[in-house]
Amino acid sequence: xxxxxxxxxxxxxxxxxxxxxxxxxxxxxxxxxxxxxxxxxxxxxxxxxxxxxxxxxxxxxxxxxxxxxxxxxxxxxxxxxxxxxxxxxxxxxxxxxxxxxxxxxxxxxxxxxxxxxxxxxxxxxxxxxxxxxxxxxxxxxxxxxxxxxxxxxxxxxxxxxxxxxxxxxxxxxxxxxxxxxxxxxxxxxxxxxxxxxxxxxxxxxxxxxxxxxxxxxxxxxxxxxxxxxxxxxxxxxxxxxxxxxxxxxxxxxxxxx
Amino acid sequence: xxxxxxxxxxxxxxxxxxxxxxxxxxxxxxxxxxxxxxxxxxxxxxxxxxxxxxxxxxxxxxxxxxxxxxxxxxxxxxxxxxxxxxxxxxxxxxxxxxxxxxxxxxxxxxxxxxxxxxxxxxxxxxxxxxxxxxxxxxxxxxxxxxxxxxxxxxxxxxxxxxxxxxxxxxxxxxxxxxxxxxxxxxxxxxxxxxxxxxxxxxxxxxxxxxxxxxxxxxxx
Numbered sequence: 315x316x317x318x319x320x321x322x323x324x325x326x327x328x329x330x331x332x333x334x335x336x337x338x339x340x341x342x343x344x345x346x347x348x349x350x351x352x353x354x355x356x357x358x359x360x361x362x363x364x365x366x367x368x369x370x371x372x373x374x375x376x377x378x379x380x381x382x383x384x385x386x387x388x389x390x391x392x393x394x395x396x397x398x399x400x401x402x403x404x405x406x407x408x409x410x411x412x413x414x415x416x417x418x419x420x421x422x423x424x425x426x427x428x429x430x431x432x433x434x435x436x437x438x439x440x441x442x443x444x445x446x447x448x449x450x451x452x453x454x455x456x457x458x459x460x461x462x463x464x465x466x467x468x469x470x471x472x473x474x475x476x477x478x479x480x481x482x483x484x485x486x487x488x489x490x491x492x493x494x495x496x497x498x499x500x501x502x503x504x505x506x507x508x509x510x511x512x513x514x515x516x517x518x519x520x521x522x523x524x525x526x527x528x529x530x531x532x533x534x535x536x537x538x539x540x541x542x543x544x545x546x547x548x549x550x551x552x553x554x555x556x557x558x559x560x561x562x563x564x565x566x567x568x569x570x571x
Numbered sequence: 572x573x574x575x576x577x578x579x580x581x582x583x584x585x586x587x588x589x590x591x592x593x594x595x596x597x598x599x600x601x602x603x604x605x606x607x608x609x610x611x612x613x614x615x616x617x618x619x620x621x622x623x624x625x626x627x628x629x630x631x632x633x634x635x636x637x638x639x640x641x642x643x644x645x646x647x648x649x650x651x652x653x654x655x656x657x658x659x660x661x662x663x664x665x666x667x668x669x670x671x672x673x674x675x676x677x678x679x680x681x682x683x684x685x686x687x688x689x690x691x692x693x694x695x696x697x698x699x700x701x702x703x704x705x706x707x708x709x710x711x712x713x714x715x716x717x718x719x720x721x722x723x724x725x726x727x728x729x730x731x732x733x734x735x736x737x738x739x740x741x742x743x744x745x746x747x748x749x750x751x752x753x754x755x756x757x758x759x760x761x762x763x764x765x766x767x768x769x770x771x772x773x774x775x776x777x778x779x780x781x782x783x784x785x786x787x788x789x790x791x
Contacts, residue, residue: 369695371691371694371695392699394694394697394698394699395697396697397694397695397696397697398696398697400695401695402692402695404688404691404692404695406688407688408686408688408689408691408692409692410689410692410693410707410711411689411711411787411790412710412711412714412787421696421706421707422696422697422698425698425702425706426696426697426698426702453788453789454787454788454789454790455789456787456788456789456790457788457789467692470696474696474697
């Protein structure tokens with residue numbers, strides 16, 4: 315099959331059910347290099363499951379995933395080869411509690427990439443600087459604020475030099491006043507050309523950074539398009555209502571900043 | 572014969588010899604029992620169905636039968652199928668097997684108390700299961716298991732006296748021999764008790780220091 319070289323991530327016809335409940339009913343999309351895709355939709359529609367199916371933390375029942383033209387699903391290679399190249403940022407951070415901020419960022423470099431300890435430390439420091447946390451490098455997760463934790467986890471993902479980073483509601487567990495610093499860090503990545511897939515409810519943010527917004531409902535993509543199109547001229551009434559509701563709930567604060 | 576003379580000139584040397592045997596017993600059983608406990612706990616939590624149930628069966632057997640019975644089987648039973656152990660070896664093996672079972676329960680509980688997100692984040696980084704267990708799960712779980720495992724280690728120091736039942740003259744055994752020869756049970760076992768207390772105190776102190784040293788800043 316001829317594939318577009320610019321496409322970093324391709325997801326094709328992902329199905330997943332838990333027990334009898336179908337969570338995902340055939341989701342497909344492509345992410346180009348440097349693109350930011352934002353996935354939105356009511357809770358319980360399988361957005362998180364979809365992200366996890368991409369790096370096979372959840373094994374989809376059907377469907378295929380490619381990373382830079384190489385198939386991730388049904389691969390003979392170890393899945394860990396792919397996971398190194400797919401960064402993931404979780405809603406509740408999942409920082410390793412027994413390691414300092416620096417330790418969290420460098421452990422993947424040392425244990426997974428086999429990088430020399432000094433080099434790993436240097437690189438980890440650079441990544442922490444990138445998210446503005448070089449002064450917190452030697453603090454433990456329990457000593458950091460939620461926003462700082464999430465920025466460390468972004469640095470942890472970045473350190474692996476991923477081809478794409480998946481964000482699973484990165485600001486949903488944060489106090490309102492801490493959301494801004496995390497969105498700022500993500501926005502910087504977008505500006506630097508990182509390829510990203512984000513699940514978020516921050517509509518203002520989605521509007522300002524997304525190249526495309528994908529609206530998922532009941533395990534399927536109902537509609538997708540540029541933020542402008544979805545906000546101003548959606549195909550479905552359902553999309554418009556959802557966007558209106560979610561914008562009222564979460565505001566557009568980040569866009570105004 | 573004054574009590575002081577008895578203790579200094581007759582009791583002390585054999586008791587010290589016994590203490591050395593006891594130290595030999597626990598110095599090997601503590602670390603090896605702990606390692607066995609870790610393996611059993613990991614097998615139980617992360618093993619496939621077969622491994623997990625084997626580990627569970629092991630724990631049921633070794634926690635469910637008296638240590639004394641286990642020691643008798645090792646020392647008096649196994650020779651009938653051609654396996655011979657010296658008293659010291661039989662006792663050490665018995666203690667390792669038994670304390671491993673208890674340690675594994677503390678460690679298993681600790682592993683299960685680690686949030687699932689830790690494993691997920693480790694795997695998302697590209698770590699294998701084994702790497703994630705070694706570098707992410709166990710360092711956290713073992714810290715949490717220290718209080719429980721400390722308990723088991725202290726028990727082990729005391730139940731090491733059961734080695735006497737397979738003819739090993741350790742501390743309690745040495746005391747028993749002298750006590751019955753001189754018929755001075757109170758004096759002898761008071762001193763024996765004090766020696767155990769000293770050993771337990773040293774180990775407790777060490778374990779508390781270890782727990783303190785390994786404490787993760789900011790937690791709790």
